[in-house]
Amino acid sequence: MIEPTIRTGTPVVQVKNLAKAYGSNVVLRDVSLSVPEGSVTAMIGPSGAGKSTVLRCMNLLEQPDSGEIEIDGHRINAGRKPNPKNLAALRRSAGMVFQHFNLFPHMTVLKNISLPQERVLGRSRDEANEKSMELLKRMGLADKADQYPSRCSGGQQQRIAIARALALGPRVMLFDEPTSALDPEVGVEVLEVMKELACTGMTMVVVTHEMAFAGNVADELVVMADGGIIEKGEPGQILQDPQHERTRRFLRAVLER
Amino acid sequence: MEMLRAIAIGLPLTVLVTILALMIGTVVALPIVAGLRSRNRLVWLMSRGLVDLLRGIPPVVWLFILYYGVSIGAIRLTALQAGVLGLGVVAAAYLAEIFRGAISSIPKGQWEASSALGFHRATVWSLIIGPQTARAVVPAYTTFAIGLLKDSSIASSIGVAEIVFMSSQYARQSGEGIMVFFVAAGVYILLSVPLGLLSRHLDIKMRKAVAR
Ligand SMILES: Nc1ncnc2c1ncn2[C@@H]1O[C@H](COP(=O)(O)OP(=O)(O)OP(=O)(O)O)[C@@H](O)[C@H]1O
Ligand SMILES: [Mg+2]
Numbered sequence: 348m349i350e351p352t353i354r355t356g357t358p359v360v361q362v363k364n365l366a367k368a369y370g371s372n373v374v375l376r377d378v379s380l381s382v383p384e385g386s387v388t389a390m391i392g393p394s395g396a397g398k399s400t401v402l403r404c405m406n407l408l409e410q411p412d413s414g415e416i417e418i419d420g421h422r423i424n425a426g427r428k429p430n431p432k433n434l435a436a437l438r439r440s441a442g443m444v445f446q447h448f449n450l451f452p453h454m455t456v457l458k459n460i461s462l463p464q465e466r467v468l469g470r471s472r473d474e475a476n477e478k479s480m481e482l483l484k485r486m487g488l489a490d491k492a493d494q495y496p497s498r499c500s501g502g503q504q505q506r507i508a509i510a511r512a513l514a515l516g517p518r519v520m521l522f523d524e525p526t527s528a529l530d531p532e533v534g535v536e537v538l539e540v541m542k543e544l545a546c547t548g549m550t551m552v553v554v555t556h557e558m559a560f561a562g563n564v565a566d567e568l569v570v571m572a573d574g575g576i577i578e579k580g581e582p583g584q585i586l587q588d589p590q591h592e593r594t595r596r597f598l599r600a601v602l603e604r
Numbered sequence: 605m606e607m608l609r610a611i612a613i614g615l616p617l618t619v620l621v622t623i624l625a626l627m628i629g630t631v632v633a634l635p636i637v638a639g640l641r642s643r644n645r646l647v648w649l650m651s652r653g654l655v656d657l658l659r660g661i662p663p664v665v666w667l668f669i670l671y672y673g674v675s676i677g678a679i680r681l682t683a684l685q686a687g688v689l690g691l692g693v694v695a696a697a698y699l700a701e702i703f704r705g706a707i708s709s710i711p712k713g714q715w716e717a718s719s720a721l722g723f724h725r726a727t728v729w730s731l732i733i734g735p736q737t738a739r740a741v742v743p744a745y746t747t748f749a750i751g752l753l754k755d756s757s758i759a760s761s762i763g764v765a766e767i768v769f770m771s772s773q774y775a776r777q778s779g780e781g782i783m784v785f786f787v788a789a790g791v792y793i794l795l796s797v798p799l800g801l802l803s804r805h806l807d808i809k810m811r812k813a814v815a816r
Contacts, residue, residue, distance in 0.1 A: 408716055435722050443720035449713035453735050462731065463721040515721065 358417075359384045359519045359550045360441075365404055365414035365425070367397075374400050375411070376574045382519065382567075387551045389561035389582065392571035393597050398554040401571070402521050405552070406441040407434055419518040439467060442512030446524040448504040450496040450511070456483070457492040460511045467515060475514075482510040486540060502533035506540055519550040526557060558601060562586050570594045607774060607784050611791055614770030617684070619795075621756040621766060624688040626749055629695025636700035637707070651700075658697035664758050666690040671762040687759030695752055702748060706740040707733065739810045746803030750796045767791060 360382035367375040375397045382388050390398045403409040405416055411425040419440035423429045450459050460479035464470045470478070483489045486506040488499075496504055505525055512520060522541070526534035538560055545551055545564050555561055561568055561582055568582035572593045578585055589595045639651025658666075671686035681689065710733055718728040760769035771788045775781055 406720055408719055438720060438722040441720075443717075445713060445717065445720075447711075447713055449711075449717035451714065451717070451732060453739065463723070466724075466727050466731075467722045511721070 357384050358382060359419055360405060360552065361415075361417040362401070362405065363415040363417075365401065365411050365416070367400060367404065367409065367411045374574050375404070378414070378571075378574075378576055380569065380576065380579075382550060382552055384518075384550055385548045386566040387545045387553065387564055388567045388569060389565035390552065390554045390569045390571060391556070391558070391561055391597070391601075392577075393600075396571040397574045398571050399523050402443075402523050402552065402554055405521060406438050406443055408443075439515060440518045442515060442517035442520045444505070444508050444512055444520065444522045444525050446527050448496075448501070448508045448528075450504055450508055452496055455493050455495060456488070456499065456507050459496065459507060460514050463511060464514050478514055479510070482514055483507075486510050500533060501529045502536040505529065505537045509537075509540060509544075513544075519552065520544065522551065522553040522555070524554055524556065526555070556601065558586065558598075570597070572597065606778065607780070607787060610770040610774035610784065611767055611788055614765060614767035614788075615791065617759075617764060617766040618753070618756050621684070621687055621691065621759050621764060622749070622753045625691035625695050625756065626752055628688065628692025629699045629752075632693060632696035633699035633703055636696060637703045640700060640704050641707070655697045655700055658694050663691060663694045663755060664761050666694055667758060667762050683759070683763045686762055687756075687764045691752065691756060691759065695748070698748060699745070702741060702744045703737065706737045706744070709740055710736050742803060742807050742810070746799055750799050753796055753799070754792060 358381040360380070362378060362380040365375050365378040366373075378397070378401055380388070380401070390401070392398055400409055404411045404414075405418065407416070407423060407429065414425045416423050416425070416437070418437050421433055421437040421440060423433060423437060450456075451462075454462065457476060457479050460482060461472065461475035464475035464478060465472060468475075480489060480492065483492055486509070488503055488506060488510075491499055491503060491507070496507065499507065509520075509525075525541070526537050529537065534557070538557065541551070541553070541560070542564055553560070553565070565582045567579060568585045569576055570578040570585065570589075570591070570593075578589065578591045578594050585594065586598065589598055636651050636655060639647050640655070642648045642651065667686055667690040670681055670690045671683060674681055674686075714732055714736065715728070718732050723732070756766060757768035759766055760772070763769065765773075767788050771784045774784050778784075
């Protein structure tokens with residue numbers, strides 16, 4: 348089932364000199380990041396470091412003050428007002444998974460996954476439902492299709508949210524602490540799905556506090572603090588032998604918990 | 605029997621005034637909500653001012669102004685028109701606030717997921733925010749409708765022959781005094797109780813489906 352991973356290395360996501368401030372609160376200063384096709388980048392760092400903000404800037408949920416974002420060839424310059432077509436194309440290339448799932452509570456699970464396909468990709472209802480069922484089966488949730496999200500556990504809801512994003516055929520999946528709102532045992536279900544996704548060659552950027560995932564699944568680890576990237580590289584190396592004092596302090600705090 | 609006849613004659617107008625004012629209020633509330641949510645300061649200020657003006661003046665005064673004060677060319681509003689219009693625009697102000705509250709009660713994540721998925725604005729409103737707002741608004745909306753049903757009696761002050769108007773006329777003519785008003789009260793209750801029940805039924809049904 349697990350296909351061999353193809354890593355061609357061309358970047359799917361490129362972020363250059365991203366900066367953002369809320370009023371006088373500087374949240375990001377000069378963040379640059381490149382995510383090669385088929386790779387998994389994990390982002391860790393203390394609370395308030397700006398991890399979510401970087402992720403949310405990537406698909407323009409948050410408007411950066413300056414810098415440049417390119418996903419799958421669709422480039423957006425923060426200085427200029429984004430051209431709506433380009434913005435739509437960029438967002439179509441990036442699937443996003445949130446900490447709190449953000450499923451649509453007034454629609455069945457199937458509709459949650461099918462509606463975006465119908466509206467954004469213009470698929471027919473039947474085509475969309477077929478794709479949705481295929482993904483639900485892959486997530487082990489085929490029996491939940493006709494339920495409302497509130498009837499599903501947190502772990503199931505998060506897998507549904509992953510299916511919803513995957514259904515649009517994104518080139519990269521962005522995860523913002525996908526397991527932080529879940530009990531550890533339930534989080535495992537979600538991490539399994541993410542691991543499998545990584546194995547099939549999906550490009551992923553994952554903000555997480557799950558050190559095991561960061562160490563075992565990620566190809567690159569990015570450590571952020573105070574609005575900047577302080578360290579990045581091979582996960583094993585950083586976790587074993589962090590170069591930066593701030594990283595050491597953060598890892599100590601996380602691992603001693 | 606004469607008494608019941610008087611009330612029966614008033615009943616359709618009570619219902620008509622209520623329904624028309626509610627319809628006007630609902631429709632007019634929508635642009636006001638848009639204004640209240642606007643990021644343009646001037647638009648926001650004007651909408652805010654309009655809501656406060658409409659709510660700040662007693663409805664009966666609005667009816668007097670519309671009935672006695674407004675003449676467009678040779679046209680003057682009839683009592684029914686003035687009553688419906690006056691109650692309608694005042695309702696719009698209250699409903700705008702109710703809608704605004706319901707919209708802002710929808711979690712930010714719904715907007716974010718919609719944007720991240722790449723929905724157009726129209727899709728977000730019609731399929732994501734709109735339906736959830738409609739559900740959130742049911743209890744407050746029916747409470748308001750029941751209030752409006754009773755407030756429609758204000759239209760009697762400019763001579764709309766609804767239940768209260770007919771009742772007082774009957775009381776004066778027959779000299780039977782208070783009795784007719786008890787009957788009128790009973791009719792109002794008969795009208796509003798089913799509305800309340802329907803609202804609760806709807807609310808529970810929708811909550812069951814999408815309990816959050
Ligand atoms: N909408 C906002 N308005 C003002 N300040 C904000 C807003 N969003 C985030 N911030 C600030 O930006 C900084 C970075 O936030 P961000 O959510 O990116 O951190 P994070 O690294 O994801 O932290 P966490 O691990 O807690 O999720 C924080 O200081 C936060 O207070
Ligand atoms: Mg965060």
